[in-house]
Amino acid sequence: MKKIIITSAIIASILVACKSKKETVATAPVAPLDCSNKVLTYNTDIKSIIETNCSRCHNTNEKAGYNFLKIEFVKKAALNGKLLGTIKHQEGFSKMPKMANKLDNISIDKIECWIKNGMKE
Numbered sequence: 001m002k003k004i005i006i007t008s009a010i011i012a013s014i015l016v017a018c019k020s021k022k023e024t025v026a027t028a029p030v031a032p033l034d035c036s037n038k039v040l041t042y043n044t045d046i047k048s049i050i051e052t053n054c055s056r057c058h059n060t061n062e063k064a065g066y067n068f069l070k071i072e073f074v075k076k077a078a079l080n081g082k083l084l085g086t087i088k089h090q091e092g093f094s095k096m097p098k099m100a101n102k103l104d105n106i107s108i109d110k111i112e113c114w115i116k117n118g119m120k121e
């Protein structure tokens with residue numbers, strides 16, 4: 001009987017130890033991007049990022065259906081979720097820019113805030 005009590009006490013303490021370890025490993029929730037007070041327009045903030053990184057493929061040939069020399073196509077990709085999905089390398093999306101480094105976080109945040117704040121021209 002004593003053995004059983006000791007054994008269960010040991011098992012219980014192991015379980016508690018494992019549980020508390022798991023809790024400390026848990027990652028903190030990611031805060032949503034704060035876009036308040038960010039005045040971004042396509043012509044001043046976004047166009048150069050897109051033209052530098054995307055338009056060499058997505059131009060008048062409309063690669064994958066997008067000519068990013070025109071704001072209408074950028075808006076279309078923004079509204080159907082593919083613009084952020086591809087540049088953030090989200091699961092289920094092609095990684096863009098293709099065969100090049102991921103955009104820097106400042107550029108990605110700018111594009112996200114531009115979309116969130118109503119895609120001003």
Ligand code: HEC
Nearest residue numbers: 053054057063064077082083086087093094096097098099
């Ligand atoms: C080197 C050429 C190249 C560059 C640079 C490039 N793309 Fe693409 N993109 C492609 C090709 C090819 C496809 C179609 C095949 C695929 O999805 O991989 C595509 C597909 C896409 C799609 C459609 C994905 C879908 O699921 O329908 C989007 C949106 C896109 N690109 C956005 C961008 C953006 C935004 C940039 C710049 C940050 C960019 N691309 C840069 C070649 C490129």
